Amino acid sequence: MTSQNADAEERLPHTAISSYSGYIYQGKIALLHCLNLIQEQPEESRQLELRLENIDDFAIHREDGSCKSLHQVKAKKGKRFSNYQSDIEQQQGVSQSYPNSDVFFHTSLPLIAIPDDFEHTFTPVRFYEYLNINDEIINYCHLKDVDAFIEHQTKKVYQELLPTELYKVSSEYLRKSRQYLEDIVVKHVIDIHREIQEMHTPGVTDRHIAARRSIPFEQFYVILREDLNQLAQNESYFHYLLLKDSGTYFHEYCLDINDNNTLLKLNFYLSKINRLDSIGLTKFIRSILPHRKAGFSNIKQYKDNSFNNDDLKKGLFKVFEQLKLSFFDDSSILPSFFFWKNGDDYLYPTAIRESQDDVHDISKEIIESAMENNVNFLFESGMLINRQINCPSIFSAVAVGSQADYEDEFESNKINCFKNVSLISLKDAEELIND
Numbered sequence: 001m002t003s004q005n006a007d008a009e010e011r012l013p014h015t016a017i018s019s020y021s022g023y024i025y026q027g028k029i030a031l032l033h034c035l036n037l038i039q040e041q042p043e044e045s046r047q048l049e050l051r052l053e054n055i056d057d058f059a060i061h062r063e064d065g066s067c068k069s070l071h072q073v074k075a076k077k078g079k080r081f082s083n084y085q086s087d088i089e090q091q092q093g094v095s096q097s098y099p100n101s102d103v104f105f106h107t108s109l110p111l112i113a114i115p116d117d118f119e120h121t122f123t124p125v126r127f128y129e130y131l132n133i134n135d136e137i138i139n140y141c142h143l144k145d146v147d148a149f150i151e152h153q154t155k156k157v158y159q160e161l162l163p164t165e166l167y168k169v170s171s172e173y174l175r176k177s178r179q180y181l182e183d184i185v186v187k188h189v190i191d192i193h194r195e196i197q198e199m200h201t202p203g204v205t206d207r208h209i210a211a212r213r214s215i216p217f218e219q220f221y222v223i224l225r226e227d228l229n230q231l232a233q234n235e236s237y238f239h240y241l242l243l244k245d246s247g248t249y250f251h252e253y254c255l256d257i258n259d260n261n262t263l264l265k266l267n268f269y270l271s272k273i274n275r276l277d278s279i280g281l282t283k284f285i286r287s288i289l290p291h292r293k294a295g296f297s298n299i300k301q302y303k304d305n306s307f308n309n310d311d312l313k314k315g316l317f318k319v320f321e322q323l324k325l326s327f328f329d330d331s332s333i334l335p336s337f338f339f340w341k342n343g344d345d346y347l348y349p350t351a352i353r354e355s356q357d358d359v360h361d362i363s364k365e366i367i368e369s370a371m372e373n374n375v376n377f378l379f380e381s382g383m384l385i386n387r388q389i390n391c392p393s394i395f396s397a398v399a400v401g402s403q404a405d406y407e408d409e410f411e412s413n414k415i416n417c418f419k420n421v422s423l424i425s426l427k428d429a430e431e432l433i434n435d
Contacts, residue, residue, distance in 0.1 A: 022254075024247035026073045027185035028146045029106050030058040032130075033071065034220060035153040035181075039160050050215040052189060055094060059101075061214070067101040070094065071128070075108035075143060077255050081118075084111065092125050104128040110140045143252070150178045157224060173228065180223045180231075183240045188215055190243070190274050238296040239278040242285075242306055246273060249312045262321060269320050272328055272337065280330070280337070287336035288316050288351045290384065291365035293372065307351060315351030319385050319426055323349075323433050335382065342432045345383055347424065352386035359423070363394040366421075381420035383429075391423040 030050055037045045037060070047063040060068040072091045074084055088105055095103040106128045115121060127139045133152045141149055151174040158168045158177075167173060231237075250270050257263055276284055282296075285306055296302040307316075320326075326338040326349065336348040354362055366384075384394075424432075 022251045025075050029073050039157045048217045067098045069102040071104045073106040079109050081114045107140045235278045238302045253313045253317045311351040315353040319349045340433045347383045350384050383422050383424045385429045389423045390425050394421045
């Protein structure tokens with residue numbers, strides 16, 4: 001790296017990788033561009049590499065280390081050009097250190113009120129042009145469309161590189177291809193963030209850490225040439241699907257939050273979740289969804305037992321947003337990684353979002369799930385924070401009816417432990433925790 005380029009890099013703010021908001025969308029856009037290059041330049045692209053959060057949101061570098069293109073990715077709610085102008089000006093400034101590179105600005109929405117002299121005033125920055133699923137050129141890629149765009153482009157790559165392997169262009173195989181290709185990028189980001197969280201060397205910035213890592217295009221070629229139908233879709237596979245899901249839901253949730261301190265607090269939680277392995281993620285899911293079975297070793301379990309958009313955006317993220325920062329313990333001692341204390345009482349966050357009228361069903365489901373999965377904390381005590389339900393004991397007559405109805409099924413000591421588990425609404429939890 002030249003001294004001029006190094007100076008330019010030092011002037012940049014800390015990487016957005018530390019905040020996580022939008023990193024899944026950013027990674028998907030990077031993958032989409034890589035697939036475009038593979039289709040257009042199948043031989044040359046083998047020597048390229050993708051770098052995330054180094055000199056820009058992502059960049060493409062040649063084998064000799066020179067920069068082929070710079071990319072800034074923004075997924076905001078506003079459509080007016082003025083909302084993006086400072087970002088474009090910053091990218092324009094960075095690009096001066098890379099005079100032979102293409103410079104692209106990506107948006108998730110079509111912008112309005114773009115100045116007539118944009119091309120002249122902001123050169124060399126250009127708005128990125130996408131091909132939608134009808135092969136029409138548009139200059140934005142909506143969050144809800146990016147998966148379809150990637151699968152469409154993957155189909156074009158298969159038709160270019162492997163025209164005789166027709167099974168690879170089926171919709172199901174294209175979905176599977178996208179997931180495996182995305183995993184390359186997601187794992188890369190998570191590895192960088194883990195190192196950022198654990199390294200405290202003076203003078204070492206997030207961008208220094210990100211700069212040490214890159215993704216050779218050859219990794220994409222390996223997946224593209226592989227017969228993915230022969231690969232086992234095990235718990236590890238669904239582990240990364242869940243991390244991508246949580247990142248996507250997190251980004252959508254954060255679009256409505258303008259307070260930086262709140263965003264930093266939420267980023268803390270997601271950074272911890274993204275460090276969990278499959279076993280840890282299973283424990284996390286059980287703790288936030290104690291009324292469901294937890295497991296994701298096959299597609300049915302992945303769909304039925306794990307969290308969904310509403311669980312996180314209407315449930316768990318609301319709890320995390322409205323309460324002060326929790327404690328975190330990744331040992332096996334406690335039933336949940338996240339918790340608060342009020343005197344001797346432990347309070348655990350959940351994604352339960354049902355109403356008070358559902359107290360009977362929720363309590364019964366928590367007990368049945370605990371018995372089936374042997375969830376330890378439900379055999380001791382704890383207050384389960386949820387959106388609306390208050391119940392002093394999930395094994396009270398109010399919650400599940402007569403104790404006699406369960407004595408044949410449950411041991412008496414377990415029944416007594418269930419009595420020590422309560423449900424507390426987010427409103428009431430705020431009074432205990434935030435005061």
